[in-house]
Amino acid sequence: MGDAATTAGPVAGTDTAYETVIGLECHVELSTRTKMFCGCRNEFGAPPNTNVCPVCLGHPGTLPVPNERAIESIVRIGLAFDCEIAPHSLFHRKNYFYPDMPKNFQISQYDLPICVGGHLDVEVDGEGRRIGITRVHMEEDTGKTTHAGATGRIAGADYALEDYNRAGVPLVEIVSEPDLRSPAEARAYLTELRATLLALGVSDVRMEEGSLRCDANISVRPVGHPEFGTKVEIKNMNSIRSVERALRHEQERQVGVLAGGGRVVQETRHFDETTGTTTSMRSKEEAFDYRYFPEPDLSPLEPDPAWVERLRAELPELPAARRRRFEQRYAVPPAQAATLAADHAWAAFFEEAAAGADPRLVANWMTGDLAGLLNEAGIELAGAKVGPRHLTALARLLADGTISSAGAKAALAEAFATGEAIEAVVRARGLAQVSDEGALTAVVDEVIAENPGPVEQFRGGKEGALNALIGPVMKKTGGSANPQVVRDLLRARLSR
Amino acid sequence: MTPTIDVDHVARLARLVLTDEERERFGRQLALILEHADRVREVAAADVPPTSHPIPRANVLRADEPGPSLSHEDALANAPEAEAGMFRVPPITEREEEG
Numbered sequence: 001m002g003d004a005a006t007t008a009g010p011v012a013g014t015d016t017a018y019e020t021v022i023g024l025e026c027h028v029e030l031s032t033r034t035k036m037f038c039g040c041r042n043e044f045g046a047p048p049n050t051n052v053c054p055v056c057l058g059h060p061g062t063l064p065v066p067n068e069r070a071i072e073s074i075v076r077i078g079l080a081f082d083c084e085i086a087p088h089s090l091f092h093r094k095n096y097f098y099p100d101m102p103k104n105f106q107i108s109q110y111d112l113p114i115c116v117g118g119h120l121d122v123e124v125d126g127e128g129r130r131i132g133i134t135r136v137h138m139e140e141d142t143g144k145t146t147h148a149g150a151t152g153r154i155a156g157a158d159y160a161l162e163d164y165n166r167a168g169v170p171l172v173e174i175v176s177e178p179d180l181r182s183p184a185e186a187r188a189y190l191t192e193l194r195a196t197l198l199a200l201g202v203s204d205v206r207m208e209e210g211s212l213r214c215d216a217n218i219s220v221r222p223v224g225h226p227e228f229g230t231k232v233e234i235k236n237m238n239s240i241r242s243v244e245r246a247l248r249h250e251q252e253r254q255v256g257v258l259a260g261g262g263r264v265v266q267e268t269r270h271f272d273e274t275t276g277t278t279t280s281m282r283s284k285e286e287a288f289d290y291r292y293f294p295e296p297d298l299s300p301l302e303p304d305p306a307w308v309e310r311l312r313a314e315l316p317e318l319p320a321a322r323r324r325r326f327e328q329r330y331a332v333p334p335a336q337a338a339t340l341a342a343d344h345a346w347a348a349f350f351e352e353a354a355a356g357a358d359p360r361l362v363a364n365w366m367t368g369d370l371a372g373l374l375n376e377a378g379i380e381l382a383g384a385k386v387g388p389r390h391l392t393a394l395a396r397l398l399a400d401g402t403i404s405s406a407g408a409k410a411a412l413a414e415a416f417a418t419g420e421a422i423e424a425v426v427r428a429r430g431l432a433q434v435s436d437e438g439a440l441t442a443v444v445d446e447v448i449a450e451n452p453g454p455v456e457q458f459r460g461g462k463e464g465a466l467n468a469l470i471g472p473v474m475k476k477t478g479g480s481a482n483p484q485v486v487r488d489l490l491r492a493r494l495s496r
Numbered sequence: 497m498t499p500t501i502d503v504d505h506v507a508r509l510a511r512l513v514l515t516d517e518e519r520e521r522f523g524r525q526l527a528l529i530l531e532h533a534d535r536v537r538e539v540a541a542a543d544v545p546p547t548s549h550p551i552p553r554a555n556v557l558r559a560d561e562p563g564p565s566l567s568h569e570d571a572l573a574n575a576p577e578a579e580a581g582m583f584r585v586p587p588i589t590e591r592e593e594e595g
Contacts (some may be wrong), residue, residue: 032560039563048581052571053564069560090548097511099585147588148579161582164571289509294548302554 018220018255021228022180022247026193028203029141029211030073030170036140037064037107037168044209048163056168058103063297066091066138070170071114072311073202074138075303077172078115079312080196081133088302089114091138091295096288099162100142108173110292113137114301120176120196121320122188126334131189132177143167172203178217178228183247190214190240195319195342207239214243219264220254229254230264234278236271246271250278322347330359336367345381352388357395365394369409373416385419386412393422406479407431435482437489440473443481444489447472458494466490501526 035042038055055062078085092110115136122129144166149158174193180186194205194212205212214237219229234250237243249271254264269278317325319341326337326347340350340363353362370391374384394412397403403411403426414425426432434440447469448455457465466487473486503523507514514522565571568581577584 034560034562039558039561040565041562047568049571049583050568051565053566057566057571065556065558067560068557071557088554095509099583099588145588146582149587157587159587160585161579162585163582289505291509296549299549299553299556 016259017223018258019223019225020182020247020251021178021219021221021231022183022186023178023217024176024180024186024189024243025215025217026174026176026190027141027213028077028172028174028197028205030070030172031201031203031211032067032069032073032170034067035168036067036070036138036170040168042169043165044211046165049165051165052167056102057164058101064107064295066298066301067170070138071301071303073170073200074114074136074172075308076200076311076315077174077197077202078118078136079308079315080200080318081115081118081120081136081174083115083118083133083136085303085308086112086114086116086301087305088112088300090300091298092292093295094139094290094292096290098142099160100145101167102143102162102164106140106142107295107298108139108292109137114303120189120192122185122192123334123338124182124185124188129179129185129188131179131185134175134177136172136174139171139173141166141169141171178219183244183251186216186247187240187244190243191342192319194240198342199316199318199322199344201316201344210238216243216247218247218250218254220251220258222258229258230266232264232266232278233268234271235268235281238273242271242273245276246278249276253278316344326350326363330354330363332360332363336363339367339371343381349381349388349391353391353395356389356392358399361395361398362391365391365408365412369412370416373413377416384416386415390415390422397422397426401435401482401484402426402432404433404479404483407433430478430480432480433482434477434480435485437485440477440481440486440489441493443473443476444486444493447476448490448493455494501530 030042032042034040035051035056038053040051040053040056043051055064075085089109090112091107093105094108094110095105097104113135116134118133118136120131120133122131143162143164146161146163147157148161176189180189197203197205197212203211207213216234216237217231218234219231221227221229232250232254234246237246250269257264265280268281270281271278322341323334323337326332326341327334330337332340340346346366350359350362350366353366370381370384370386374381377384390412394403394408397411398405398408407426410429411422411425411431414420414429415422418425420428451469451472454465454468458469469490470483470486473490474481474483501523503514503519503526506526507519507522572578572581572583575583
């Protein structure tokens with residue numbers, strides 16, 4: 001897709017071109033074994049209220065103790081974004097009444113977060129952009145509320161049900177600067193953010209399961225205008241694609257309001273997946289007063305600089321660096337390099353397969369047919385029956401002409417279903433292409449005799465008519481003929 | 497100068513309904529607390545950093561090891577109402593805000 005320009009205008013009836021300004025707030029659930037402040041298990045999908053204890057249920061007199069693994073994870077996230085790791089940071093209480101937090105406050109960070117001032121480099125339409133990251137801070141997730149009643153929505157619910165398994169799960173908030181200039185850039189940022197977190201191994205970052213959540217702030221302004229326009233916050237987007245769709249819709253809506261002489265109202269809007277539109281959730285009449293104050297039950301965090309430097313040195317290769325390496329070392333096209341580098345499992349699979357065959361062929365078949373098969377089967381690469389050696393074999397047999405593209409397609413599909421070796425599939429299914437001219441000549445002559453029309457046309461100088469003859473040859477050989485050999489053979493027989 | 501405090505605002509934030517007598521009494525008490533804090537500010541020199549914690553300790557952490565959770569029955573034992581293994585709470589008419 002990709003936006004043609006970073007502006008949303010000019011719109012009909014006006015000459016003004018508008019510029020879009022977007023900032024994203026992402027919440028990431030860490031995949032630690034236990035919760036942030038107690039030893040309850042951190043697991044998705046457990047029966048309601050089975051991973052709860054007096055601490056995360058907010059019973060009086062209990063004391064929270066931070067999970068050191070979570071602190072290590074957030075420091076690694078900060079380092080990956082080139083943030084400064086604060087020598088002194090504090091937890092604060094954020095006070096509010098909502099039944100998803102049984103304590104009536106959430107432990108978060110306020111003016112002294114652990115990580116400040118980083119950036120993430122993204123690529124949009126082949127152009128690099130550096131997006132600032134304001135801060136990365138540590139907090140705890142809330143419980144899960146189910147609104148029960150006639151409508152199943154908040155409005156009109158008769159009561160609500162609370163499951164506190166998620167209450168207290170380590171949650172990292174990553175706040176970007178308002179540096180994004182289009183929905184496509186927002187998508188690129190989220191994709192890169194997700195890939196980076198995946199490479200760090202700190203979260204499974206599944207938007208559909210809520211382990212990665214994103215709220216967006218968006219405003220528009222006439223191009224060249226120094227001040228930002230009035231911003232709107234959008235919530236309820238559960239995929240990277242939804243974020244882009246919601247922003248695209250909201251950008252158009254705001255430009256429409258301004259172009260019509262109206263004013264954008266500062267509010268929170270809710271994205272509706274089915275209609276692809278945003279609707280107002282109720283204006284913020286008074287600013288929330290969270291009465292933040294330092295959490296008296298938790299000590300400050302003062303990470304040892306030597307420990308921080310050790311974590312920095314131990315950071316894995318991040319997707320941006322890996323992408324560049326795939327492009328340079330293996331000559332893989334940028335789009336395919338991005339796909340392969342974004343996911344650790346894919347990158348490792350690719351490098352192993354590419355060690356024994358032409359990397360460009362491996363990349364092509366991984367991002368093409370293999371990705372398609374996985375998608376169709378609805379499984380992850382790790383759960384597939386084919387491994388790197390299948391792709392190596394496939395690329396080798398393709399490169400030396402043993403199989404055609406069509407043969408490779410069939411062989412991969414079969415191996416994907418059974419896990420059998422590519423060579424065995426090719427043999428058993430007779431997928432090896434016939435390149436032996438002697439064996440093909442009889443078929444070629446037969447086809448020439450049966451198709452006087454195309455033969456006439458070709459002899460009359462119509463090059464394209466050759467295809468009308470290649471088809472029947474392929475058909476008669478059950479797809480096993482090497483198309484290049486057939487083409488050469490036809491040409492030779494016809495020009496005699 | 498005697499500091500003032502908006503008792504109604506504080507009561508609203510705490511979801512408390514106060515009688516006139518309480519409003520007046522708490523207003524007086526809260527003013528005393530603020531006065532006390534002001535006196536501390538007078539003694540604290542500019543070179544004294546704000547204290548968030550009285551004991552100078554940092555990095556009190558725990559290993560990421562699972563500990564015991566409550567049994568499902570115990571967890572819900574004190575719930576005024578429960579349904580389908582969950583805490584049943586009054587309807588939420590307005591989203592106050594989330595984390």
